[in-house]
Amino acid sequence: MSENLVGIDIGGTKILIILINKKGKIIKRIEFPMINKQYKNVLEKILLNLKTFGKFKSIGIGSAGDINSKKGIIRYSPNIPEWKNINLKKYFEKKLKVKTIVDNDANCAAYGSFVLDGKRKNKNLITLTLGTGIGGGIVIDGKLYRGSTGSAGEIGHITINPNGPKCSCGNPGCLEAYIGKKGRISIAKSMGFNKHVSDTKILTEYARNGNKNAIAAFSKIAFYLAVGLHNIIHIFNPDMITFSGGVSNSFDLLKDTLMKELNKFTFKTPLKHVKIRKSNYSKDLGAIGAAYLSRE
Numbered sequence: 001m002s003e004n005l006v007g008i009d010i011g012g013t014k015i016l017i018i019l020i021n022k023k024g025k026i027i028k029r030i031e032f033p034m035i036n037k038q039y040k041n042v043l044e045k046i047l048l049n050l051k052t053f054g055k056f057k058s059i060g061i062g063s064a065g066d067i068n069s070k071k072g073i074i075r076y077s078p079n080i081p082e083w084k085n086i087n088l089k090k091y092f093e094k095k096l097k098v099k100t101i102v103d104n105d106a107n108c109a110a111y112g113s114f115v116l117d118g119k120r121k122n123k124n125l126i127t128l129t130l131g132t133g134i135g136g137g138i139v140i141d142g143k144l145y146r147g148s149t150g151s152a153g154e155i156g157h158i159t160i161n162p163n164g165p166k167c168s169c170g171n172p173g174c175l176e177a178y179i180g181k182k183g184r185i186s187i188a189k190s191m192g193f194n195k196h197v198s199d200t201k202i203l204t205e206y207a208r209n210g211n212k213n214a215i216a217a218f219s220k221i222a223f224y225l226a227v228g229l230h231n232i233i234h235i236f237n238p239d240m241i242t243f244s245g246g247v248s249n250s251f252d253l254l255k256d257t258l259m260k261e262l263n264k265f266t267f268k269t270p271l272k273h274v275k276i277r278k279s280n281y282s283k284d285l286g287a288i289g290a291a292y293l294s295r296e
């Protein structure tokens with residue numbers, strides 16, 4: 001029987017499908033844009049691609065949003081609001097007769113990071129996905145922690161300031177309201193960066209070229225990230241915290257302020273122990289982690 005595994009990352013703008021072997025090496029990688037969001041069309045397109053993969057053992061699917069991982073249902077995803085209560089597990093198991101699991105994309109990323117970045121040795125590991133939104137996944141004692149209803153790990157929605165700006169979830173002052181895409185843009189403006197910032201890439205380029213306002217903006221973003229990590233470290237006492245997603249590529253611009261702020265307030269013993277770093281597998285982490293989870 002083939003030991004190959006399939007991992008699928010369902011995003012709001014694209015679908016990523018990978019086939020990995022037992023050792024985690026990517027054998028096939030297919031990406032296509034999410035143009036027609038009719039779920040039946042998308043699932044059929046995924047299915048057609050999977051049929052070109054030969055034999056594989058199981059399928060892991062990661063998606064943003066509210067996922068019922070026990071039943072394999074996407075209850076609701078903010079990136080694809082057209083999809084409601086879609087049972088992906090049932091669909092693929094019926095069509096392909098292969099075990100299928102579905103989980104939150106940040107949970108998948110955390111599990112992938114536990115296997116790849118943490119080499120399964122860093123048993124307590126937290127991953128933050130720094131993108132348009134801020135996702136979180138928690139691995140405790142080598143196992144993904146999902147909570148009672150599968151809702152654990154919403155680190156983007158911990159409250160940083162109850163009087164803060166409104167978050168995409170409707171609440172005031174979430175971590176995501178500060179360091180999610182919208183928050184990053186407003187921080188850049190407040191720090192006097194007057195170029196049009198549509199995403200963090202532009203801000204990064206300016207900061208790397210020595211633009212003082214862009215550097216100050218990263219310092220401010222790092223400050224809020226530190227507030228979030230401070231809470232995480234005190235609750236979980238993790239071995240490792242990793243970052244994935246687009247902004248993780250700018251981690252070098254965040255690191256100094258982040259560590260300086262943590263050193264001011266966070267308890268010394270857990271702070272000295274925890275390794276804080278960018279994931280080395282950032283781009284495909286969600287899909288790889290989903291594939292590994294399907295084998296558990």
Ligand SMILES: [Zn+2]
Nearest residue numbers: 157167169174
């Ligand atoms: Zn929120």
